[in-house]
Amino acid sequence: MRKKIVAGNWKMNHDLSETESFLGDFKKQLFPEDVSIMIAPSFTHLFHAFQSLKEHPVQVVAQNMHEEDSGAYTGEVSGKMLKSVGVSTVILGHSERRTIFGESHEVLKKKVDAALKNEMNVIFCVGESLEDRKNTNQEEVVKKQLEASIFHLDSSLMEHIIIAYEPIWAIGTGETATPEQAQEMHRFIRNTIREKYSDAIADSIQILYGGSVKPDNAKTIFSQEDVDGGLIGGASLKVESFMQIVNAASHKKE
Ligand code: PGA
Numbered sequence: 083m084r085k086k087i088v089a090g091n092w093k094m095n096h097d098l099s100e101t102e103s104f105l106g107d108f109k110k111q112l113f114p115e116d117v118s119i120m121i122a123p124s125f126t127h128l129f130h131a132f133q134s135l136k137e138h139p140v141q142v143v144a145q146n147m148h149e150e151d152s153g154a155y156t157g158e159v160s161g162k163m164l165k166s167v168g169v170s171t172v173i174l175g176h177s178e179r180r181t182i183f184g185e186s187h188e189v190l191k192k193k194v195d196a197a198l199k200n201e202m203n204v205i206f207c208v209g210e211s212l213e214d215r216k217n218t219n220q221e222e223v224v225k226k227q228l229e230a231s232i233f234h235l236d237s238s239l240m241e242h243i244i245i246a247y248e249p250i251w252a253i254g255t256g257e258t259a260t261p262e263q264a265q266e267m268h269r270f271i272r273n274t275i276r277e278k279y280s281d282a283i284a285d286s287i288q289i290l291y292g293g294s295v296k297p298d299n300a301k302t303i304f305s306q307e308d309v310d311g312g313l314i315g316g317a318s319l320k321v322e323s324f325m326q327i328v329n330a331a332s333h334k335k336e
Contacts, residue, residue, distance in 0.1 A: 084288050086304065086331040087244065087311035089120035089143060089205060090318025091173060091292075101127045105134045107321045113139050114332035117311070121318065122173055125159050132168035143171040143205070146179060149192035151200075161200035171203040173313070175231065177250045187230030194231055194243075203242045205290070205313065206232055208271070212251035220249070221270050228274060237279050245271055245289045246313040252293025254315060261302050261309075264291045268308035297326035304331050 096104060101123055113119055122143040123131050132142045148158035164172060174193050179185045185193075190206075197204045208227040210220040224247070232243060247267050252258050259267070268289045276284035291303055292313035303309055311331050317323040 084286060084310045085116065085118055087118040087120065087288055087290055088324075088328045088331050089122065089173075089246075089290065089311070089313050090324050091122045091145060091176070091313055091315050092124065092319060093145070093178070093315060094124060095319055096123060096127070098127065098130070101130065104319075104321060105131060108140070108324075109135065109138055111321065111325050114329060114334055115139070116333055117328055117331045119328055120171065128164070128169055129167040136168075141171055142169055143173060144169045145173050145176070147172050147174075147193060147197065149189065149196040151196070161196050161202055165200050165202065169202070171205060171244075172197050173205045173207065173246075175207040175227070177207060177209055177248060177253060181250070187227065190231040191234065194235070198235070198239055198242055203244065205244045205246050207246045207248050207292070207313070209248040209250050209253075209293070215249065215251060220267065224267065224271060225274055228271070228278075233278050237283060240275075240279060240283045240287065243287065245275075245287060246292050247271060247289060248292035248313060254294070256294050258294045258296075258299055258303070259291070261306050264303055264309055265306035268306065272308050295327060297323050297330065300327045300330035 120141040120143045122145045144164045147161045147164055148155055151160050151162040175190045194204055208224045210223040214220050214223045249259050271289055272284050275287055288310040290311045290313045291309050295312040295314050296317050314327055
């Protein structure tokens with residue numbers, strides 16, 4: 083059985099004192115054992131969060147990284163640097179990186195390779211725009227994203243990949259994909275991976291849903307057969323709402 087993952091993507095939110103107050107409260111929570119919990123603070127707080135959560139079953143994840151290990155890339159942070167501060171998972175291909183920062187399929191492919199080379203796991207985001215969905219191109223778009231930046235990988239590396247399906251029209255908009263829409267796309271992604279790789283890889287890869295997951299809709303979304311948890315933006319910024327979503331992913335709380 084695939085373990086559920088709930089990952090909080092803080093984006094560019096929480097300064098140091100807000101991060102400290104989150105962590106102080108977060109550490110007091112009872113974490114369900116059947117859910118892998120991750121938080122992705124800004125680069126500036128990664129080391130602090132890692133130190134603070136060392137004794138707790140929470141992974142600290144980065145929101146991005148550069149594809150080179152070092153060099154003249156002003157303002158960038160490498161996978162090697164992330165590894166050195168205790169980060170072993172990175173989110174790549176988030177739609178905000180693709181659309182606002184112009185990250186192409188090719189750049190993302192290099193970033194994926196660099197993360198794996200640094201022995202990190204990757205949460206690779208895919209998802210269509212509203213226009214794509216209106217034109218019923220969503221499957222084509224998502225397939226292309228996988229093919230262009232992930233499908234060059236040898237099957238032995240696929241155990242380090244987690245997919246996050248995040249329809250752009252549902253991110254930060256309060257609008258969620260219906261549980262049926264999420265299930266349909268997750269099944270499509272799993273089957274696309276099955277065709278490219280194998281049953282074993284398709285059946286074990288974790289596919290998260292992201293896009294306005296909130297405490298009141300998390301349970302229904304997470305109960306879909308091919309949904310293995312969520313990548314949570316807005317609702318991960320407060321301990322209370324994040325923990326409600328974490329608990330919604332746990333079977334023990336049913
Ligand atoms: P949201 O963001 O939960 O605020 O919609 C999700 C994401 O972008 O990862």
